[in-house]
Amino acid sequence: MHLILGFGATGASYLRYLRKKNIPTLVMDSRDRPSGLLEFDNLNKRNFYLGKFDLSVLDKVKTILVSPGIKYKNEVLIEARRLGIEILTDIEIFLQESKSKKLLITGTNGKTTVVSMIGHVLKNIYREKKVICCGNIGTPVLDTLTEEHFISVIEVSSFHLEHSRSLPCEIGVLLNVEQDHLDRHVSFANYKKIKEKILLDCTIGLASKEDLRSMDCISSNLFTFEDLTTPLKEEI
Structure with missing residues (x-):
C-alpha cells in the first residue's frame, strides 16, 4: 500500500x-x-x-x-x-522512470527565469524533439511521464530536495544560495546542504565558484559558471 x-x-x-x-x-x-x-x-x-x-x-x-x-x-x-x-518524492520517481535527458535547476533566486530561458533555447534547437519544462515551475513532473520528450528541464525547490535522497541526472545546476526558508530549514548551513544535493548525483554539475569552494565534497564533474571548461578541482 x-x-x-x-x-x-x-x-x-x-x-x-x-x-x-x-x-x-x-x-x-x-x-x-x-x-x-x-x-x-x-x-x-x-x-x-x-x-x-x-x-x-x-x-x-x-x-x-x-x-x-x-x-x-x-x-x-x-x-x-x-x-x-x-x-x-515525485522528482525521484520521475528520474527513475523518464527516458529523457534531465536538467535539474535549483537556487534561492532565479530558478523559474532560468528554467524558462533554457527551455526556450532548447525548444528552438531541438525543433523535432520535445523539450518540456516542469517541476516547481508549474506542471508536476509525474504528469509528464505519459508524454515522450527528449529533454526535461526541471525546476527543483529546497522543499523537494529536502526529502530526496538520490537525484541522478545529466546536468545539475545550483544557481545561488542565500538566506531563505529558514523557518522551514532552521539554519542557513542546513538550507545550503539541502540545495547542494542537486550536485551529488549528476553527470555534470554547475554552480558558482564561491558555492563550490564551500562544499564538503568536490569532484571532477563539477564546473563553475565562470569557466565551464575547467573543473574546480584543478583550480584549487
Missing part, C-alpha cells in the same frame, strides 16, 4: 500516477479540504485520512510519496523512518 502524504498539486499528481498503475493508495492531509481533493470529489473517500496526521495507518504502508509542503520532521515521516518505510 502506498500513502500520499500531502494532497495539493503534487499529491493529486501522485494519485493520477498511482491510479494508472492500479496501485492501492491511501491519502493523508492535515487539512479537511486540501486543494487536490477538488479533482477527485467523486472518489470513494474510504482511503482518505483528512483533518489530521494519523500514525495508525502506517502498519498498512509500504511506501510514502511525500509532497513538498510536508516538513521533514513531520510526525508521520519521523515514525516512517523509524519503521524503515520507504519515502519517495
